[in-house]
Amino acid sequence: MKQHYALAAIAAALLHLPAAASEPTQKDAIAMAEKGAAFMKANGKEAMMKKITDKDPDFVQGSLYVDMRDINTGIVLAHPINPSIVGKDLTDVPDASGKKYRREIIELAAKKGSGWVDYQYKNPTSGKIEPKTTYILRVGDAVLEAGIYKK
Numbered sequence: 291m292k293q294h295y296a297l298a299a300i301a302a303a304l305l306h307l308p309a310a311a312s313e314p315t316q317k318d319a320i321a322m323a324e325k326g327a328a329f330m331k332a333n334g335k336e337a338m339m340k341k342i343t344d345k346d347p348d349f350v351q352g353s354l355y356v357d358m359r360d361i362n363t364g365i366v367l368a369h370p371i372n373p374s375i376v377g378k379d380l381t382d383v384p385d386a387s388g389k390k391y392r393r394e395i396i397e398l399a400a401k402k403g404s405g406w407v408d409y410q411y412k413n414p415t416s417g418k419i420e421p422k423t424t425y426i427l428r429v430g431d432a433v434l435e436a437g438i439y440k441k
Contacts, residue, residue: 314354342368
């Protein structure tokens with residue numbers, strides 16, 4: 291009989307645990323990019339680059355993170371997951387499907403200041419190439435990018 295009460299207590303406790311972290315949404319990506327823009331406006335571009343490089347939890351949360359590129363040159367200024375691309379101009383390097391999405395990011399940022407770009411990218415969580423959509427937000431001469439993987 292005691293075992294039944296113990297199992298019931300465990301089951302009740304499990305029902306009150308918070309759900310596992312859900313996949314980030316488009317709203318999460320927009321919010322993270324806007325948080326980055328506010329931080330940049332208050333503290334400067336270099337301070338934001340340091341936050342990204344240091345994988346600050348405000349700007350790196352699992353598969354959702356902010357990176358930054360220069361709008362004029364396309365050079366990656368900061369990337370928390372793949373630091374080997376920092377300092378490189380990958381504007382015309384296509385994704386797995388052949389799309390030059392980085393050029394599209396720069397053009398959209400220059401024309402509209404913000405928006406979404408779809409492409410294929412390696413998911414740091416799964417390690418696989420997956421469809422991704424990224425919210426881009428121009429802040430001065432920089433573009434902040436925060437993307438989510440589509441399921």
